[in-house]
Amino acid sequence: MNKRISMLFTIAAVAVMGATLFGSTYTQTQIGAQSLDINKMDVDVIEQIHQMGGLQLVMPQAFAETDCGALADTGRNVVEFNLTGESVELPIMGGKTYNAMTFSGQVPGPTLRVTQGDVVQMTLSIPADEVTGHGNDMHASQMTALAFDSVNPGETSQYCYIAESAGVFKYHCSGVHLIGMDQHVFSGMYGIAIVDPANGYKKLMVEKTSGSGELDRVFYDADALEFQLQFNQLYLNEDGNYDAGAMFQHHNTATVVNGIQFGYVPNMAHNLLIKGDAGTNMFVAQPWNGLELKNMQSQLLYVENDQHVRLFIENHGNEPVFFHIVGEILDRVTQGNRTQSAATETWLLGGSQNMIVDLVFDEPGAYALVNHDYAAIYTGALGLFVAGDPFNLNPVFVGAGVIPEPVVSYAYVLGNPSDAVPPMGLNSIAHPAINIHGLYSDSVVSELKADGLIPLWEVIPVVAEMILG
Numbered sequence: 015m016n017k018r019i020s021m022l023f024t025i026a027a028v029a030v031m032g033a034t035l036f037g038s039t040y041t042q043t044q045i046g047a048q049s050l051d052i053n054k055m056d057v058d059v060i061e062q063i064h065q066m067g068g069l070q071l072v073m074p075q076a077f078a079e080t081d082c083g084a085l086a087d088t089g090r091n092v093v094e095f096n097l098t099g100e101s102v103e104l105p106i107m108g109g110k111t112y113n114a115m116t117f118s119g120q121v122p123g124p125t126l127r128v129t130q131g132d133v134v135q136m137t138l139s140i141p142a143d144e145v146t147g148h149g150n151d152m153h154a155s156q157m158t159a160l161a162f163d164s165v166n167p168g169e170t171s172q173y174c175y176i177a178e179s180a181g182v183f184k185y186h187c188s189g190v191h192l193i194g195m196d197q198h199v200f201s202g203m204y205g206i207a208i209v210d211p212a213n214g215y216k217k218l219m220v221e222k223t224s225g226s227g228e229l230d231r232v233f234y235d236a237d238a239l240e241f242q243l244q245f246n247q248l249y250l251n252e253d254g255n256y257d258a259g260a261m262f263q264h265h266n267t268a269t270v271v272n273g274i275q276f277g278y279v280p281n282m283a284h285n286l287l288i289k290g291d292a293g294t295n296m297f298v299a300q301p302w303n304g305l306e307l308k309n310m311q312s313q314l315l316y317v318e319n320d321q322h323v324r325l326f327i328e329n330h331g332n333e334p335v336f337f338h339i340v341g342e343i344l345d346r347v348t349q350g351n352r353t354q355s356a357a358t359e360t361w362l363l364g365g366s367q368n369m370i371v372d373l374v375f376d377e378p379g380a381y382a383l384v385n386h387d388y389a390a391i392y393t394g395a396l397g398l399f400v401a402g403d404p405f406n407l408n409p410v411f412v413g414a415g416v417i418p419e420p421v422v423s424y425a426y427v428l429g430n431p432s433d434a435v436p437p438m439g440l441n442s443i444a445h446p447a448i449n450i451h452g453l454y455s456d457s458v459v460s461e462l463k464a465d466g467l468i469p470l471w472e473v474i475p476v477v478a479e480m481i482l483g
C-alpha cells in the first residue's frame with residue numbers, strides 16, 4: 015500500500031471512529047432518516063484497522079518516512095547519523111567485565127554535532143545476530159514518539175527531523191517497544207547530540223578585579239577548546255548483568271563519566287613523569303593504572319591557562335549531578351541557548367538534563383571535576399583537568415628531545431582522551447592531539463587507530479625511554 019493511500023485510510027478510519035463514538039446522539043437526532051447500524055460499524059472499523067496493520071504501524075510511515083524526502087528537498091544541510099545497536103562485553107573497574115549494550119560499539123554512543131536548522135537523517139540498524147531489538151529516542155527532535163519505536167534484529171529504521179533548538183540533547187535506546195528501556199540505557203545505550211546555535215556561540219565575559227581592586231571585564235573570543243562529559247550510573251549484579259532491583263532502589267554499583275569510573279585520573283606514566291616512579295601513585299584514586307589496559311588506561315584532561323574552555327555536559331542517570339570543579343568557578347552556564355548563570359560554584363542537573371559550561375583556568379594546576387554528591391565522588395564521578403605546566407615537565411620533555419620547545423599544555427605531548435573530545439563544530443578550537451581512550455569495542459579501537467589517533471600504550475614506552483635514556 016503506498017503512503018498516500020495508507021494515510022487516507024488512516025484519516026478515513028478516524029472519521030468512521032468519530033461517527034461511531036458520536037453515533038448515538040448525532041446520527042439519530044440529526045440524520046435520523048439515514049441512521050447507521052452502529053454494531054455493524056464497529057466490526058467494520060476494527061476489521062479495517064486490522065487490515066491496515068494497526069494504527070501504530072500506519073502513523074510512523076505517514077510522518078517519518080514522508081518527512082525524510084520532504085525535508086531533504088528544502089535545500090537545508092542534511093546530516094546523516096548512522097547508528098547500530100550492538101551488545102558487547104566491556105570492562106569495568108576491578109578487572110571485571112559487564113554485559114553492555116551499545117550504540118555502534120562504544121559507551122557513550124557517538125556524538126552527533128549539527129548546526130541549528132540542519133536536517134538530521136537518523137538511521138538505526140540492528141545486526142541480524144544481535145540478541146534483542148533496539149530503538150533510538152532523540153531528545154533533539156520534535157516528532158511523534160512512535161518514530162522512536164524499536165527495530166528488530168536484521169532490520170533498519172530511519173527518521174528525519176530539523177534540529178530547531180540549540181543546545182545539548184540526550185539520545186537513548188527506547189528498549190523493545192519501551193520494555194527494558196531502563197536496562198538498555200543503563201547498560202550503555204546513551205549519547206548526546208550537540209546543536210550549535212545558528213549564529214555561533216557568544217564571547218565569554220569574565221569579571222575580574224585589577225590594580226587596587228577596580229572591577230574589570232575580560233572578554234574571550236567565542237572559539238573554545240571543547241570537552242564532553244556524560245554522567246550516568248551502572249546497576250549490576252555479580253555476573254555483570256543489569257540489576258533492575260538495584261535501580262528501583264537507587265542503589266547504583268558505580269557512577270560513571272563517559273561510561274567509566276575515575277576515567278580521567280593519573281596513570282603510571284604520570285607517576286613516572288611527576289613522581290619519578292611508575293609505581294608511586296600521585297593521586298588518591300588511580301584504578302585504571304597500567305599500559306596493559308590500553309584504551310582503558312586513565313588519562314588526564316589538558317587545557318591551557320587563560321584559554322576559553324567549553325564543556326558539553328549531560329546527566330543520563332537516575333541521580334542528580336551537582337557539577338563542580340574543585341578550585342574553579344563556572345564562568346558561564348548555558349542551557350538551551352540561554353545563559354542561566356555566571357560565576358557560579360556548582361550547577362545542578364536533574365535526570366536527562368544538560369548544560370554548557372564556559373570557563374577559563376587562570377592558574378597552572380590540577381582541578382578536579384566532580385559530581386559534588388559524596389556518594390558519586392567515591393563511586394567514580396571524579397576526574398582531573400590539568401592546566402598549563404603545574405608539574406614543571408617542560409624542561410624534562412625538552413631536555414629529552416620529546417618536544418623542541420616548551421608547550422602551553424601537556425596535550426601537545428600526550429593528547430586529550432578521545433571519549434572526552436566532541437566533534438568539531440562552530441567556534442571549536444582543534445585539540446593539539448587526541449589519544450585513544452574510552453569504553454570501546456576492539457573494532458572501534460582499530461578504527462580510531464586507522465584514523466590517526468594516538469595509541470598511548472604504544473607511545474608512552476618510547477617517550478619513557480627517551481626521558482630515562
Ligand SMILES: [Cu+2]
Nearest residue numbers: 148149187198
Ligand atoms: Cu536497546
